[in-house]
Amino acid sequence: MSQIHHAALDQQQHQQQPGQYNQICTRSSSSSTPAAATEGTEPSSCPGQRNRIPRRKWQVFPGRNRFYCNGRIMMARQTGVFYLTLVLILLTSGLFFTFDCPFLASNLTPAIPVVGGVLFFFVMGMLFRASFSDPGVLPRATPDEAADLERQIDSSGCSRPPPRTREVLINGQTVKLKYCFTCKIFRPPRASHCSLCDNCVERFDHHCPWVGNCVGRRNYRFFYLFIVSLSFFTIFIFAFVITHVILRSNRTGFLSALKDSPVVVCFFSVWSIVGLSGFHTYLISSNQTTNEDIKGSWSTKRSKDNYNPYSYGNILTNCCAALCGPLPPSLIDRRGLIRSDTPQTTSQSNGTSGSSYASTQLHSHKVGGGPHHLWLCTPE
Numbered sequence: 322m323s324q325i326h327h328a329a330l331d332q333q334q335h336q337q338q339p340g341q342y343n344q345i346c347t348r349s350s351s352s353s354t355p356a357a358a359t360e361g362t363e364p365s366s367c368p369g370q371r372n373r374i375p376r377r378k379w380q381v382f383p384g385r386n387r388f389y390c391n392g393r394i395m396m397a398r399q400t401g402v403f404y405l406t407l408v409l410i411l412l413t414s415g416l417f418f419t420f421d422c423p424f425l426a427s428n429l430t431p432a433i434p435v436v437g438g439v440l441f442f443f444v445m446g447m448l449f450r451a452s453f454s455d456p457g458v459l460p461r462a463t464p465d466e467a468a469d470l471e472r473q474i475d476s477s478g479c480s481r482p483p484p485r486t487r488e489v490l491i492n493g494q495t496v497k498l499k500y501c502f503t504c505k506i507f508r509p510p511r512a513s514h515c516s517l518c519d520n521c522v523e524r525f526d527h528h529c530p531w532v533g534n535c536v537g538r539r540n541y542r543f544f545y546l547f548i549v550s551l552s553f554f555t556i557f558i559f560a561f562v563i564t565h566v567i568l569r570s571n572r573t574g575f576l577s578a579l580k581d582s583p584v585v586v587c588f589f590s591v592w593s594i595v596g597l598s599g600f601h602t603y604l605i606s607s608n609q610t611t612n613e614d615i616k617g618s619w620s621t622k623r624s625k626d627n628y629n630p631y632s633y634g635n636i637l638t639n640c641c642a643a644l645c646g647p648l649p650p651s652l653i654d655r656r657g658l659i660r661s662d663t664p665q666t667t668s669q670s671n672g673t674s675g676s677s678y679a680s681t682q683l684h685s686h687k688v689g690g691g692p693h694h695l696w697l698c699t700p701e
Contacts, residue, residue, distance in 0.1 A: 379655040384520040392656040403533030447547035456537035457523035462505035494630035608639040
């Protein structure tokens, strides 16, 4: 009888053993124990993961950026100068609409505050669009792609680091593709790595602290429209402030009229803004970036045969290509949900994986009047 009792206890323990394995909760929801697989039982889910809120990719973005409104707004971490820009624009506009516009509307025309309001809202809209947009960040390589590159280097029998540059031909001009050791990719032409945001940006122009963001392919037109409209707005304010001072001085004297128009301080800022607008108008007309102009990439001082392969040879066409061309989509899915099967980048998740970016690296550049196909592949 005792033998039967012990046999029943052993059988009960063997029946409970698969249940004990099912209580083990792992991070992977698809993983299960061999015992559970053979018995056909479904592993129990972890209580902590049952109500877990899925994370979005902007929460683990490897670059040095700040995100707001659940990833809809993307800015650099250094945003102090951006808030200074807001204060200067709001303060100057507020003083103008408070002190000058009532007198000008009653003595000249009510259209002055209306035009000033339209310019003000356009300036603020372009500023927010340039500051809150993705400038054209390139996705970083996944660990599999980085490991594949290391295997290619090892198979070549070379112990040196991977090659830093490659050369491609664009409209007869040799252009170097530089390798980024941070993002583990060969940057496409005109791209550069921003040291402040720690991202490779497509058609990198510069990092502008006044807008609190990098200026690249996806937000350059908004940045240009911002500084141009701000130039018109400051000239508009300055012109009508002078008009207000002249009209008031005939009645109350020059000094008294000057006290009633404190916005005359915009005289010191109008020249720098207009000069900046003129400089970027020159860059757009020649289809250059600030980064290329500072480095002298297409200067004839480097070589007599050096020229800009991206220029269409026509000022109007260059301006239309920069301001009226189609806006490329963002390559980083910063609001996408993180899944267990989503490939991660070499440091953390970076939105769209590097492999998906590699599939979009076949560009067609209409440079110099005709299409020019350029393959920018991952390292071979």
